[in-house]
Amino acid sequence: LAKTTQPISMDSYEGQEVNITCSHNNIATNDYITWYQQFPSQGPRFIIQGYKTKVTNEVASLFIPADRKSSTLSLPRVSLSDTAVYYCPHTDKLIFGTGTRLQVFP
Amino acid sequence: GAGVSQSPSNKVTEKGKDVELRCDPISGHTALYWYRQSLGQGLEFLIYFQGNSAPDKSGLPSDRFSAERTGGSVSTLTIQRTQQEDSAVYLCASSLGAGGGNGELFFGEGSRLTVL
Numbered sequence: 127l128a129k130t131t132q133p134i135s136m137d138s139y140e141g142q143e144v145n146i147t148c149s150h151n152n153i154a155t156n157d158y159i160t161w162y163q164q165f166p167s168q169g170p171r172f173i174i175q176g177y178k179t180k181v182t183n184e185v186a187s188l189f190i191p192a193d194r195k196s197s198t199l200s201l202p203r204v205s206l207s208d209t210a211v212y213y214c215p216h217t218d219k220l221i222f223g224t225g226t227r228l229q230v231f232p
Numbered sequence: 233g234a235g236v237s238q239s240p241s242n243k244v245t246e247k248g249k250d251v252e253l254r255c256d257p258i259s260g261h262t263a264l265y266w267y268r269q270s271l272g273q274g275l276e277f278l279i280y281f282q283g284n285s286a287p288d289k290s291g292l293p294s295d296r297f298s299a300e301r302t303g304g305s306v307s308t309l310t311i312q313r314t315q316q317e318d319s320a321v322y323l324c325a326s327s328l329g330a331g332g333g334n335g336e337l338f339f340g341e342g343s344r345l346t347v348l
Contacts, residue, residue, distance in 0.1 A: 160336070169236075169323050169339025170275070213275070220265060220337070224274035 130216045135227040144201045146226050148214035151195055157217040159190055159197045164211045164225065173212075174199070204230045234258075236340035238324050244346045245314055253309045253343045257326030264307050265337065266299060267323045275323065281307060314347045321345070 132148040150159060158177050162170040174181055176188045176197070187200040201208055213225040237256040245251050257264050266278040277291040281301045292298070296314075301307040311318055321342040327335040 162337070167341075169325070169342055170337070171339065172336040175336065211274075220280070221277055222267070222275035 129221050129223055130214050132212075132214055132223070132226045134224060135229070137229050137231065138204050139231050140205055141203050144204050144208070144228060144230075146199045146201075146212055146214075146228070147196055148199070149196050150214070150216070152216070153194055154217065159188070159194070160215065160217075161186070161188065161197075161199045162213045162215065162222070164213065170213060170222070201228075204228075206230050206232065236324055236326055236338050238322075238340035238343050240343055241341065242344045242346075244348065246348050247316060248313055250310065250312045251314055251345060253311075253322050253345070255307045255309070255324030255326075255340060257305065257307070257324070258338055259305075261326035261328055261338070262304065263327045263329065263335070264301060265325045265327075266307070266309050267325070268293075268320045269323060269342070270320045278309070278322075311345075314345075316347045319345055319347045 130148050130150050138144045158175050160175040161173045163173050164170040174183055174186050174188045176190050178190045181188045189198040209230045211225040211227050213222045215222045239254045243251055262283055264281040267275040268278055269275050279286055279292055279299050280288045283304050284301050296312045299309045321344050323339055323342045325337040325339045327337050329335045
């Protein structure tokens with residue numbers, strides 16, 4: 127079953143930069159790479175999307191290498207409120223998987 | 233409404249009863265998705281609608297689960313003869329275009345189902 131792969135969990139401290147990498151070994155030529163964030167008791171919400179190279183918005187940056195087999199979500203200077211689960215769903219059937227649980231400590 | 237609306241937000245039922253969960257997508261969104269999320273787990277894909285048709289039902293866990301969508305808008309997920317393992321949060325999402333994930337998904341807050 128085609129899916130993406132990402133770390134189960136990561137820990138960080140306030141003010142640090144966090145990079146979460148996802149592998150997209152079966153990504154299709156026309157598919158974009160999208161990341162979502164989920165807080166407890168809420169549905170996921172869109173963070174950022176890109177096709178290749180680098181995309182930046184007010185929340186995060188997304189780095190995608192030329193072969194598009196992976197992507198890295200970069201959160202600059204995280205705060206406690208960035209504690210959440212981050213998903214890079216596979217675009218085939220939109221499989222979200224278990225995501226990466228980021229815990230930010232004071 | 234401005235966002236995806238799901239109802240009920242919480243449902244407690246007894247084992248063996250049928251339940252219906254409703255999703256009202258964002259107006260104009262042609263694609264609609266249902267997911268299930270058990271406590272502390274990731275999202276499990278259930279079914280996807282494009283308009284009123286469901287080209288992909290492969291995620292439905294058993295024949296006790298069914299879903300329909302009428303008028304290209306509201307969708308209902310029905311679970312018959314509920315079991316305790318059906319207890320989870322059921323999330324609905326909609327997007328503007330066809331499936332495949334290139335459009336942003338907008339999620340509702342979910343319906344929390346507890347089967348006693």
